[in-house]
Amino acid sequence: MTDANVSKDVAGRAAGSRGSTGSEGPGGSARPDQGFFAELLAPVAGFGVSFSTMFRKVATEEYPEKPRPTAPRFHGRHQLNRWPDGLEKCIGCELCAWACPADAILVEGADNDDTPLEEGGTGRFAPGERYGRVYQINYLRCIFCGMCIEACPTRALTMTNFYELADNDRAKLIFTKDQLLAPPEDGMLTPPFPMAEGRSVRDYYRGKVESPTEGQREYVQQRDAGAQTDHPSATTGEGATP
Ligand code: SF4
Numbered sequence: 696m697t698d699a700n701v702s703k704d705v706a707g708r709a710a711g712s713r714g715s716t717g718s719e720g721p722g723g724s725a726r727p728d729q730g731f732f733a734e735l736l737a738p739v740a741g742f743g744v745s746f747s748t749m750f751r752k753v754a755t756e757e758y759p760e761k762p763r764p765t766a767p768r769f770h771g772r773h774q775l776n777r778w779p780d781g782l783e784k785c786i787g788c789e790l791c792a793w794a795c796p797a798d799a800i801l802v803e804g805a806d807n808d809d810t811p812l813e814e815g816g817t818g819r820f821a822p823g824e825r826y827g828r829v830y831q832i833n834y835l836r837c838i839f840c841g842m843c844i845e846a847c848p849t850r851a852l853t854m855t856n857f858y859e860l861a862d863n864d865r866a867k868l869i870f871t872k873d874q875l876l877a878p879p880e881d882g883m884l885t886p887p888f889p890m891a892e893g894r895s896v897r898d899y900y901r902g903k904v905e906s907p908t909e910g911q912r913e914y915v916q917q918r919d920a921g922a923q924t925d926h927p928s929a930t931t932g933e934g935a936t937p
């Protein structure tokens with residue numbers, strides 16, 4: 696098309712546009728006549744949507760007054776678990792820390808020590824050779840992917856449904872072992888104390904240890920009654936000198 700033809704075409708369209716009335720659409724087709732009452736009510740028609748919504752079921756969640764339960768497999772805050780006698784499941788292997796894509800976990804393992812505490816022993820916190828002496832999760836980094844709990848060979852680390860992890864202090868979002876360790880359930884003892892008499896590490900994994908033994912109870916009673924309670928590792932073991 697030449698420049699002259701283009702000019703004529705544009706001028707023709709402009710003339711057509713000027714000649715159209717307000718009742719024609721963009722393509723030149725006429726809109727149906729809405730009638731007097733329809734045009735009268737048009738400005739308030741939008742309120743009908745609001746009015747009808749008033750009678751629908753309210754979807755608003757009253758959080759935090761009435762938080763809704765999460766899905767059963769929701770990935771929330773972590774938890775370090777215990778054996779039925781109260782010993783810790785974590786063996787300080789650091790596999791969770793290596794698996795974490797966000798580098799959010801810090802683990803320092805240490806040797807369990809059956810030397811009596813009054814003779815300088817640091818105590819036993821888990822069956823077997825090692826335990827997690829230091830354990831931290833940085834919730835400023837964690838993306839709740841669950842890779843760490845998949846990597847854990849002892850099921851020491853699992854995730855709870857707890858999700859209220861906001862704070863205005865960054866330091867408070869680095870959870871330490873004493874915060875992550877599950878509190879002892881009814882009947883459990885608080886480490887350090889020896890393994891169940893006559894039981895091996897494998898027996899723990901086979902589920903043959905179902906509660907503290909009499910020997911373990913007596914040990915803990917004597918420990919708590921005596922000078923051993925002054926030992927710095929008498930609760931969780933975090934901070935104890937290996
Ligand atoms: S859930 Fe994922 S990001 Fe969070 S600590 Fe575990 S591996 Fe790391």
Ligand code: SF4
Nearest residue numbers: 785786788789791847
């Ligand atoms: S939580 Fe599991 S993977 Fe992590 S250090 Fe402890 S035993 Fe190892």
